[in-house]
Amino acid sequence: MTAHPQCPLCTDDGGELVWRGKSARVVLADEPQFPGFTRVIWAAHRAEMTDLVPAERAGLMALVWCVEQVQRDLLCPDKINLASLGNVVPHLHWHVIPRWRDDSHFPAPVWAGAERDGAARLTKSSPLLAVYRDALAARLDALVAG
């Protein structure tokens, strides 16, 4: 695997590590306005999904769907937002973001301007976030174990 010394996702976990597999890792993003905001980060430095071979793509998306399902099961958001952008850091990473109708930006994307003050429903120390984190790690382990 070729690491790029200037790429922050090659040199750092990019968030609070929840799970690490052979080809990707899952982290909790440091986004206090958006509790549960999770990123699935490809291990190797690749920019686009079509830089991966089909089996790699399917494996990465299986992790994304797993995160989405655990968010739905435990956090009960009003909507899930998925995105792979990478304009600033062109190293494949998926944003998996639980959204609530009363969050600061809803229905706008989290990258738009805020719509309201919208105090986040959960904080970093909420017990439910710890439950989510542990359940997510267990479900990802189970997924990879097949």
Next chain:
Amino acid sequence: MTAHPQCPLCTDDGGELVWRGKSARVVLADEPQFPGFTRVIWAAHRAEMTDLVPAERAGLMALVWCVEQVQRDLLCPDKINLASLGNVVPHLHWHVIPRWRDDSHFPAPVWAGAERDGAARLTKSSPLLAVYRDALAARLDALVAG
């Protein structure tokens, strides 16, 4: 398939139709600042990727990867942006957006504020966009024909 009379993606194509398959369609978005902005829209009214069974998910993502590849091959963007949000219209649709370093918003997401005037490289009447549209329809046909 259950159509929702209040859902704009159940009642309208949602853009200039490029291709229609049994379970999804592909349209050019009406976003003059972002030429080539393409949407892949699931035919049935479903909100989340995990509302689909795995084979449906894989089929939908195969269309997304096909759009991404044709954009890379013909439009040569600096980056591809992928997103499934649906906060306003909770009917599964993927945004596949070719981005250029000098576009109006780069490196911000298209949903953030503009960074500069950034005249779009292509306009609705650019010959390259017509080539992209026709090539995309042909590649999607070939993909589905297997």
